[in-house]
Amino acid sequence: MKIYTDDDANPDLLKEGPVAIIGYGSQGRAHALNLHNSGCDVIVGVRPGGKGDERAKADGLKTAPIRAAAEAARTIVILTPDMTHETLFKEEIEPALNDGDTLSFAHGFTILYGRVTPPSNVDVIMVAPKGPGDLVRREYERGRGVPCLFAVHQDATGKARDRAMSYARLIGGTTAGAIETTFREETETDLFGEQAVLCGGATELVLAGFETLTEAGYKPEVAYYECLHELKLIVDLLYEGGLAKMHEFISETAIYGDLVSGPRVIDDAAKDRMRGVLKDIQDGTFAQNWILENQTGKVRYNQMLEADLNHPIEKIGKDLRERMAWLSGGNSGTE
Numbered sequence: 130m131k132i133y134t135d136d137d138a139n140p141d142l143l144k145e146g147p148v149a150i151i152g153y154g155s156q157g158r159a160h161a162l163n164l165h166n167s168g169c170d171v172i173v174g175v176r177p178g179g180k181g182d183e184r185a186k187a188d189g190l191k192t193a194p195i196r197a198a199a200e201a202a203r204t205i206v207i208l209t210p211d212m213t214h215e216t217l218f219k220e221e222i223e224p225a226l227n228d229g230d231t232l233s234f235a236h237g238f239t240i241l242y243g244r245v246t247p248p249s250n251v252d253v254i255m256v257a258p259k260g261p262g263d264l265v266r267r268e269y270e271r272g273r274g275v276p277c278l279f280a281v282h283q284d285a286t287g288k289a290r291d292r293a294m295s296y297a298r299l300i301g302g303t304t305a306g307a308i309e310t311t312f313r314e315e316t317e318t319d320l321f322g323e324q325a326v327l328c329g330g331a332t333e334l335v336l337a338g339f340e341t342l343t344e345a346g347y348k349p350e351v352a353y354y355e356c357l358h359e360l361k362l363i364v365d366l367l368y369e370g371g372l373a374k375m376h377e378f379i380s381e382t383a384i385y386g387d388l389v390s391g392p393r394v395i396d397d398a399a400k401d402r403m404r405g406v407l408k409d410i411q412d413g414t415f416a417q418n419w420i421l422e423n424q425t426g427k428v429r430y431n432q433m434l435e436a437d438l439n440h441p442i443e444k445i446g447k448d449l450r451e452r453m454a455w456l457s458g459g460n461s462g463t464e
Contacts, residue, residue: 130308131309132306132307133297133309134303134304135303135304137303137307138295138297138303138307139291140167140168140295142288142291142295143164143204143295145203146202146203146204147169147203147204148170148171148206149171149174149198149199149201149204149205149206150164150171150172150174150198150206151198151222152174152175152207153184154181154209154262156235156265157173157208157209158185158266159258159263159265159269160206160265162188162266162269163269164300166269167299167300171190171191172190172191172192172202173192173193173198174195174205174221175192175193176194177194195217195222196225199226200225202230203229203230203231204231204233204296205222205230205232206234206296207222211244214244215239215244215245218245223247226247226248226251227251228251228285229251229285229286231251231253232253232254233253233254233255233293233296234254235257235258236255236319237255237282237311237312237315237319240282241316241317241416242416242420247283249283249285252281252285252288253282253289254279254280254282254290254292255278255279255280255281255282255293255312255315256277256279256293256297256300257278257319258275258276258277258300258302259275259276259277259278260275260276265301268305269301272304273301273304274302274303274304275302276302276305276307277297277300277302277305277308278307278308278309278315279293279296279297279302279308279310280309280310280312294307317407317410320410321403321406324410334394335356335360338352339352339353339357339441339442342355343441349441353445357442358449363375366378366379
């Protein structure tokens with residue numbers, strides 16, 4: 130597998146015309162500022178007078194209503210939430226597209242599941258940094274970068290792949306290393322990681338551990354420390370150096386417990402259930418359910434979210450975190 134670097138990408142390709150960044154959230158801000166600092170003519174497409182409009186102007190960027198930004202640009206980058214894309218594209222962006230334009234995304238959901246069908250006369254690409262927007266911006270400012278994935282869904286001009294790599298370079302992705310993928314691979318692995326490991330899997334494991342200890346009569350404060358608070362310590366070690374670094378910095382007792390008890394919790398049955406999660410992603414069941422949930426007012430979503438936020442671990446955690454001085458000021462120390 131080749132990892133692409135700055136030497137593989139032409140930074141001038143995306144400078145052949147204005148770039149419209151649609152949306153000014155975490156990723157939108159990072160992409161817009163990095164592109165601007167790399168010498169691109171950037172227009173931020175936002176709602177006039179909204180928070181994004183005000184913040185982009187305060188950052189020294191040009192803004193315009195979404196349709197106007199798309200009409201003025203040669204590259205249109207959609208960085209609003211997935212569920213906004215269908216309406217946004219039909220009403221504001223599709224009417225503004227011209228032959229040879231580039232339509233870009235940071236996640237493949239919209240294209241893979243048919244929420245947007247671009248016309249055949251434009252390039253359709255994806256550049257997906259593997260980190261939150263704040264990190265993408267900070268690393269760029271340090272002269273480094275965050276690794277990214279890039280892909281081509283439609284090559285109308287014969288230059289789509291080169292344009293994707295150019296975009297990756299301009300936001301700092303090739304400085305850290307870019308990997309070529311497909312819209313399907315990026316979307317399915319991203320959704321699976323979120324559901325089975327990073328968000329769904331990790332939080333349910335934490336809650337199950339907390340409940341197991343408290344139901345056995347242990348203090349909830351102690352259970353919080355052991356099952357949630359210390360998780361960051363382990364994740365940081367894994368993030369920095371994989372299993373080897375984690376094993377280097379934990380006790381032999383912890384290593385032995387890891388080796389003999391981890392497979393008892395995450396066993397073949399758990400892996401089978403993970404395969405079920407992946408199947409729902411691959412055959413479109415998850416996407417269909419999520420789209421329907423949005424179309425019907427997110428009633429079940431809101432009920433499940435409320436139940437999560439009302440879990441006893443939330444009250445205990447809030448009380449304990451107020452005593453952790455290093456968490457004050459909204460900086461948890463995480464990326």
